[in-house]
Amino acid sequence: MRSDGSSGGARGERCDVLIAGGGPAGCAAALPLVRAGAQVALVAPVGSPGWRIGESLSPAARPLLERLGVLDRLAADEHAPCYGNHAAWGRDALTAADFPFGPYGEGRHLDRARFDAALLEAALAGGVCRHTGRVRGARWQQDHWQITTSDGSVLRAGYLVDATGRSARPARLVGAASIRSDHLIAVAGQLPPPGTGTAAPERVSLVESTRWGWWYTAPLPGGGRVVMAMTDADLLTGLHLLHPGVWWAQARRTGHLQDRISDWEDPPQRLRVLAAGSARTGPAAGPGWAAVGDAATATDPLAARGIVTALATGLAAARAILADRAGDTGALPAYARRIAAVHAEYLRAKAAQYRREQRWDTPFWRRRR
Numbered sequence: 001m002r003s004d005g006s007s008g009g010a011r012g013e014r015c016d017v018l019i020a021g022g023g024p025a026g027c028a029a030a031l032p033l034v035r036a037g038a039q040v041a042l043v044a045p046v047g048s049p050g051w052r053i054g055e056s057l058s059p060a061a062r063p064l065l066e067r068l069g070v071l072d073r074l075a076a077d078e079h080a081p082c083y084g085n086h087a088a089w090g091r092d093a094l095t096a097a098d099f100p101f102g103p104y105g106e107g108r109h110l111d112r113a114r115f116d117a118a119l120l121e122a123a124l125a126g127g128v129c130r131h132t133g134r135v136r137g138a139r140w141q142q143d144h145w146q147i148t149t150s151d152g153s154v155l156r157a158g159y160l161v162d163a164t165g166r167s168a169r170p171a172r173l174v175g176a177a178s179i180r181s182d183h184l185i186a187v188a189g190q191l192p193p194p195g196t197g198t199a200a201p202e203r204v205s206l207v208e209s210t211r212w213g214w215w216y217t218a219p220l221p222g223g224g225r226v227v228m229a230m231t232d233a234d235l236l237t238g239l240h241l242l243h244p245g246v247w248w249a250q251a252r253r254t255g256h257l258q259d260r261i262s263d264w265e266d267p268p269q270r271l272r273v274l275a276a277g278s279a280r281t282g283p284a285a286g287p288g289w290a291a292v293g294d295a296a297t298a299t300d301p302l303a304a305r306g307i308v309t310a311l312a313t314g315l316a317a318a319r320a321i322l323a324d325r326a327g328d329t330g331a332l333p334a335y336a337r338r339i340a341a342v343h344a345e346y347l348r349a350k351a352a353q354y355r356r357e358q359r360w361d362t363p364f365w366r367r368r369r
């Protein structure tokens with residue numbers, strides 16, 4: 001299989017493992033597999049330029065990045081430190097949860113595009129073959145997967161890993177179900193760096209609950225800031241939050257977030273709407289395939305654990321595939337059970353966290369009690 005991004009797969013070339021998706025989960029699965037001697041192909045579209053959502057990296061990522069052998073590479077990129085989270089949740093006052101005294105020290109406010117690119121570069125440098133495009137079809141043929149991509153190529157692989165994020169298309173193609181718990185969405189805006197002379201940003205993220213959901217903000221590399229309003233998809237129209245002027249007026253009426261955005265006069269020019277609900281794929285693995293990252297278990301941004309989960313599940317699925325190749329037929333079912341258990345545990349923790357906010361009897365909060 002060619003690694004130059006062209007459609008060399010049109011002839012049906014074969015690899016040991018084909019990974020669909022080149023985000024953190026796909027790269028975390030690819031690295032241990034290729035290091036164990038497997039021929040790994042990674043099918044991923046060309047990354048869209050500019051801002052990527054998901055910039056807060058929990059300190060718990062550190063041992064995973066170390067295990068993947070990429071910690072030094074990422075340290076060289078000098079992502080900004082994140083010292084913790086502040087939250088106004090369940091009461092007006094802020095509560096601080098600081099990182100530095102935890103076992104892994106501080107977290108990071110990532111340049112997310114750079115972080116993802118560095119992981120992909122590490123996988124390619126390790127010997128993973130890149131095929132540019134999207135997986136469109138997957139069918140089991142006697143002893144291999146036959147995979148078709150957006151450019152019409154046909155690829156063959158012994159194992160298929162779905163690392164396509166929330167869409168989890170390959171997992172659906174092989175018959176797994178998407179089990180959704182809610183329809184949370186994010187209406188996100190990026191504030192550009194303000195003019196010179198303003199104070200250095202507080203290196204903490206902030207969550208603040210409100211009648212119809214909650215706000216989130218964190219500093220971005222270069223002095224900008226991300227601000228997100230989180231609510232349910234069906235409540236959006238009534239709230240008019242897609243209108244930048246309304247969104248901005250609501251942000252400026254908050255108790256705490258308003259202080260973090262006081263350097264900006266105007267709303268962002270453009271707001272992005274992103275799915276942010278909780279969902280899992282069931283089962284998350286089967287004979288010859290596994291789902292990883294958001295494709296396996298997608299969590300509420302309130303949990304701030306998406307990237308860590310992507311790295312951890314990528315590593316775990318790689319281990320299960322290597323065990324399966326060595327004859328352990330229980331490894332992939334055990335991986336699937338583990339994902340189901342971890343997701344169930346997450347849902348219990350999420351419910352407890354939402355129950356801590358009792359100030360409003362509105363649809364958003366009633367649904368979560």
Ligand SMILES: Cc1cc2nc3c(=O)[nH]c(=O)nc-3n(C[C@H](O)[C@H](O)[C@H](O)COP(=O)(O)OP(=O)(O)OC[C@H]3O[C@@H](n4cnc5c(N)ncnc54)[C@H](O)[C@@H]3O)c2cc1C
Nearest residue numbers: 021023024025054055056134135164165186293294306307
């Ligand atoms: C609003 C919001 C804020 C968030 N904030 C944070 C945060 O601060 N911290 C945090 O840890 N997590 C955060 N997350 C979650 C985090 O971004 C994800 O959990 C993480 O990106 C999952 O990694 P992944 O590799 O599984 O999927 P992704 O990062 O989504 O990568 C999937 C890749 O697959 C590609 N792809 C899609 N379809 C196909 C296909 N058919 N074939 C091939 N490739 C395909 C996509 O282009 C993409 O590159 C946030 C999520 C949301 C929605």
